[in-house]
Amino acid sequence: MEHAEEHEACLEQTQRYCVERPIYNQELLQAQLHRRERTPQTLRQKITHSYRCSSKKAKSHLYSFLPILKWLPRYPVKEYLLGDIISGISTGVMQLPQGLAYALLAAVPPVFGLYSSFYPVFLYTFFGTSKHISIGTFAVISMMVGGVAVRQVPDEIISVGYNSTNVTDSFEYYHARDAKRVQVAVTLAFLSGIIQLCLGFLRFGFVAIYLTEPLVRGFTTAAAVHVFTSQLKYLLGIKTKRYSGPLSVVYSIAAVLSKITATNIAALIVGLTCIVLLLIGKEINLRFKKKLPVPIPMEIIVVIIGTGVSAGMNLSESYRVDVVGNIPQGLHPPAVPEIQLIPAIFVDAIAIAIVGFSMAVSMAKIFALKHGYTIDGNQELIALGICNSVGSFFQSFSITCSMSRSLVQESTGGKTQIAGALSSIMVLLVIVAIGYLFEPLPQTVLAAIVMVNLKGMFKQFGDVAHFWRTSKIELAIWVVAFVASLFLGLDYGLLTAVAFAMITVIYRTQRSDF
Numbered sequence: 001m002e003h004a005e006e007h008e009a010c011l012e013q014t015q016r017y018c019v020e021r022p023i024y025n026q027e028l029l030q031a032q033l034h035r036r037e038r039t040p041q042t043l044r045q046k047i048t049h050s051y052r053c054s055s056k057k058a059k060s061h062l063y064s065f066l067p068i069l070k071w072l073p074r075y076p077v078k079e080y081l082l083g084d085i086i087s088g089i090s091t092g093v094m095q096l097p098q099g100l101a102y103a104l105l106a107a108v109p110p111v112f113g114l115y116s117s118f119y120p121v122f123l124y125t126f127f128g129t130s131k132h133i134s135i136g137t138f139a140v141i142s143m144m145v146g147g148v149a150v151r152q153v154p155d156e157i158i159s160v161g162y163n164s165t166n167v168t169d170s171f172e173y174y175h176a177r178d179a180k181r182v183q184v185a186v187t188l189a190f191l192s193g194i195i196q197l198c199l200g201f202l203r204f205g206f207v208a209i210y211l212t213e214p215l216v217r218g219f220t221t222a223a224a225v226h227v228f229t230s231q232l233k234y235l236l237g238i239k240t241k242r243y244s245g246p247l248s249v250v251y252s253i254a255a256v257l258s259k260i261t262a263t264n265i266a267a268l269i270v271g272l273t274c275i276v277l278l279l280i281g282k283e284i285n286l287r288f289k290k291k292l293p294v295p296i297p298m299e300i301i302v303v304i305i306g307t308g309v310s311a312g313m314n315l316s317e318s319y320r321v322d323v324v325g326n327i328p329q330g331l332h333p334p335a336v337p338e339i340q341l342i343p344a345i346f347v348d349a350i351a352i353a354i355v356g357f358s359m360a361v362s363m364a365k366i367f368a369l370k371h372g373y374t375i376d377g378n379q380e381l382i383a384l385g386i387c388n389s390v391g392s393f394f395q396s397f398s399i400t401c402s403m404s405r406s407l408v409q410e411s412t413g414g415k416t417q418i419a420g421a422l423s424s425i426m427v428l429l430v431i432v433a434i435g436y437l438f439e440p441l442p443q444t445v446l447a448a449i450v451m452v453n454l455k456g457m458f459k460q461f462g463d464v465a466h467f468w469r470t471s472k473i474e475l476a477i478w479v480v481a482f483v484a485s486l487f488l489g490l491d492y493g494l495l496t497a498v499a500f501a502m503i504t505v506i507y508r509t510q511r512s513d514f
Helices: 002-014 026-033 043-050 055-065 077-105 111-116 119-127 139-152 155-159 171-201 205-210 213-236 248-258 265-287 298-313 339-371 377-392 403-411 418-438 443-453 455-470 472-488 490-510
Strands: 134-136 400-402
Touching: 055 377, 077 111, 077 134, 077 139, 077 213, 077 298, 077 403, 077 418, 077 443, 111 119, 111 418, 119 134, 119 377, 119 418, 134 403, 134 418, 139 171, 139 213, 139 339, 139 490, 171 205, 171 339, 171 377, 205 339, 205 377, 205 490, 213 248, 213 265, 213 339, 213 443, 213 455, 213 472, 213 490, 248 472, 265 298, 265 443, 298 418, 298 443, 339 377, 339 400, 339 403, 339 490, 400 403, 403 418, 443 455, 455 472, 472 490
Parallel strands: none
Antiparallel strands: 134 400
């Protein structure tokens, strides 16, 4: 008692912590902790113990692999269903125009964007651990896919064998070119999915930490420039060759400028009008988001208006405005990807697999932290791998999480991936029933949708000032990621940025002031 009073007086007088603990030696510590000597095990015993599976362990693994089995039986219908329905409809009306638009980035016909907005989204409902992210087409991944497709199937290869002097305008030319590019895109999705599955089963979810924030933001900012540049020809209504690889952004701008005098005025007017409407709609949604029950779906509105105006004024025939064209009804039967393409696209598949996972898991962590639940990075890899690999058999190209759709899915009351499943069903209805109605849709409208959705990425140029104030090392990573990805292409740019980021880690560990 007296000792306690002295201890309290010590704290009051010195305002310091007084710590007291027993002194242990090895024998006393072992006795205190009741340490048990481990009996050595043979390799066979270790393997047998590792693969021993009780019913409890099997159930745990099943719940981990199929998270829907855990949360669906406990789904509170009265509390969650209405919010999920509203969220699913809101997200679905975004999936449709974005799927059509991002297919142009992937260098495949628009209908394949719809396939990529259905199969992977529906599959993620069963295997994903995030309750709020919206899986599907995304600008950066679609651009990477398109770069590989154009590199593997350039215009010059397909033009061989066509004797027409106007080969680039022939239906047969475009059909043959697009068919080969689709095969490249779906094989790339298959391979990137297999890579994600392997990384997930090997518990390699930690690889995302090597893609630091400045690296990812610098990379995606450069990707936004690539995407914007690729859409200029659709906005202006001119025909130019699509480039890929180092300096492709420079060649693309030069090609557009060389044909600027051939701008289709009708296409330009339609495109600029859509851009203005989309910007106004986004500003209204931002300013009045607390008063609006759901965001105004401006993307689907401009798609409907653009389709109606194009059909009513016959823009394709009267003003030579490029339109979406044939959208076959129904779903494709499953087909095996072209395995012989794998050696040529293996490195690209690794880049797409890692970038896609990094974007999905970073967005999933934000929502998980906000709503008080956890996600499993390794299971997210497995879920994305299943979405990509299985979807590829049904003509889907590579997918990941979309930031804009995820924000809508969460802000409109979505509580679970039931909302994602409902959005995919909406896309399915379009594919099997009313897809043909969008055939007159001008491509310049899709270009406008893509360009406006880049607004958030272009705001990342403000990172330069932020990192200048906070960390010169992170600023250097951002600049290297941006410049390398801009001029070397997204694939080589990403590798360069990762290598430079690792060098900075070594530099920091060798400096005493870091």
